[in-house]
Amino acid sequence: MATDDSNDLLPVDHRESATSPGTAVERADALQNPGLPPHRLRVTDTDPKAAKRAERVIVALFYVSVVGSVFAMAAYFAFPIRPNDLGSVRLNNVFIGLGLSFALLAVGVAAVHWGKVLMVDHEGIDIRHPVHGDAPTQARAVEIFRQADRESGFNRRVLIRNGMIAAFAALPFPAIFLFRDLGPAVGTPAAAYSHTMWKKGTRLTKDPTGDPILASEVTLGSVFHVIPENLNKSEDVLEEKAKAAVLLMRLEPKDLHVSADRKTWNYDGIVAYSKICTHVGCPVALYEQQTHHLLCPCHQSQFDITREAAVIFGPAVRPLPQLPISVDSDGYLIAQSDFHEPVGPSFWERRGDYNA
Numbered sequence: 001m002a003t004d005d006s007n008d009l010l011p012v013d014h015r016e017s018a019t020s021p022g023t024a025v026e027r028a029d030a031l032q033n034p035g036l037p038p039h040r041l042r043v044t045d046t047d048p049k050a051a052k053r054a055e056r057v058i059v060a061l062f063y064v065s066v067v068g069s070v071f072a073m074a075a076y077f078a079f080p081i082r083p084n085d086l087g088s089v090r091l092n093n094v095f096i097g098l099g100l101s102f103a104l105l106a107v108g109v110a111a112v113h114w115g116k117v118l119m120v121d122h123e124g125i126d127i128r129h130p131v132h133g134d135a136p137t138q139a140r141a142v143e144i145f146r147q148a149d150r151e152s153g154f155n156r157r158v159l160i161r162n163g164m165i166a167a168f169a170a171l172p173f174p175a176i177f178l179f180r181d182l183g184p185a186v187g188t189p190a191a192a193y194s195h196t197m198w199k200k201g202t203r204l205t206k207d208p209t210g211d212p213i214l215a216s217e218v219t220l221g222s223v224f225h226v227i228p229e230n231l232n233k234s235e236d237v238l239e240e241k242a243k244a245a246v247l248l249m250r251l252e253p254k255d256l257h258v259s260a261d262r263k264t265w266n267y268d269g270i271v272a273y274s275k276i277c278t279h280v281g282c283p284v285a286l287y288e289q290q291t292h293h294l295l296c297p298c299h300q301s302q303f304d305i306t307r308e309a310a311v312i313f314g315p316a317v318r319p320l321p322q323l324p325i326s327v328d329s330d331g332y333l334i335a336q337s338d339f340h341e342p343v344g345p346s347f348w349e350r351r352g353d354y355n356a
């Protein structure tokens with residue numbers, strides 16, 4: 001028999017839910033809001049002498065921070081970095097680091113100690129509300145700011161306030177001294193990386209011994225780590241080496257695919273390429289004899305030596321710069337000139353036509 005009860009049209013499982021209040025249950029034994037625990041006074045709330053002692057500790061900490069900042073600045077001059085002296089780099093870093101550590105640590109400890117022992121200690125409840133920028137909200141913000149000023153004693157505790165201001169004023173100065181070292185000591189990066197120690201007639205020598213390399217020593221499949229002759233006599237060995245380091249390999253001349261303007265850049269299949277990866281400058285040091293691929297271990301860029309060190313894999317976007325080489329009358333390998341483009345990673349002043 002037909003019925004007009006709409007519940008009959010629902011699937012069996014839904015008939016109950018269409019008429020019942022559902023499964024939501026309000027528990028009678030729900031946890032009640034326990035409220036805040038009883039307020040406990042601190043020693044500095046009840047003992048003025050303890051409060052005074054704490055104040056002196058905080059002031060002292062802020063001035064320790066000033067001493068740390070001054071120490072870091074003094075260390076910059078007292079332990080200068082000298083060219084080719086790694087010990088001086090370590091001393092410089094250690095003492096500047098110690099000064100800055102004390103400066104920052106002391107400010108942090110002072111601020112925490114101030115908040116814990118001297119600032120007004122009471123529990124506050126801030127009811128959530130929509131964030132508006134209307135006039136009453138702004139007025140309340142100003143009121144809170146004034147209250148915080150009153151309760152922290154920022155204006156009342158002049159010694160602490162001045163100590164804190166002195167600490168924060170002194171903190172940026174070590175940074176100024178450190179950033180000074182980022183200044184253009186050798187002009188722009190373009191100037192710094194466009195020229196290396198290589199020039200016409202410079203002998204290719206083994207790294208690190210500095211022994212010159214006979215072309216006949218470079219057998220098929222071998223690879224040499226190369227530095228320019230007299231590198232060890234230069235003013236800044238590390239910086240010059242970081243730009244001029246080269247890898248030397250010999251391939252069958254028939255395996256080399258060279259462009260017209262580079263026909264004379266290799267000597268009987270011996271080729272020299274910058275060792276500085278064009279991604280972010282790691283040394284490209286892994287040579288795969290069978291494939292003639294150079295691999296950079298940092299991010300796995302691969303360069304094909306048979307095709308002028310073209311990038312075949314990885315994040316590098318430019319081939320490794322090639323050093324044109326030849327031999328002198330004694331059979332030693334020499335450079336024909338410097339690199340024809342800047343070595344190392346790309347930078348913003350790098351001219352587009354270097355990529356051609």
Ligand code: FES
Pocket residue numbers: 277278279280281282296297298299300301314315316
């Ligand atoms: S530095 Fe060589 S791949 Fe990143």
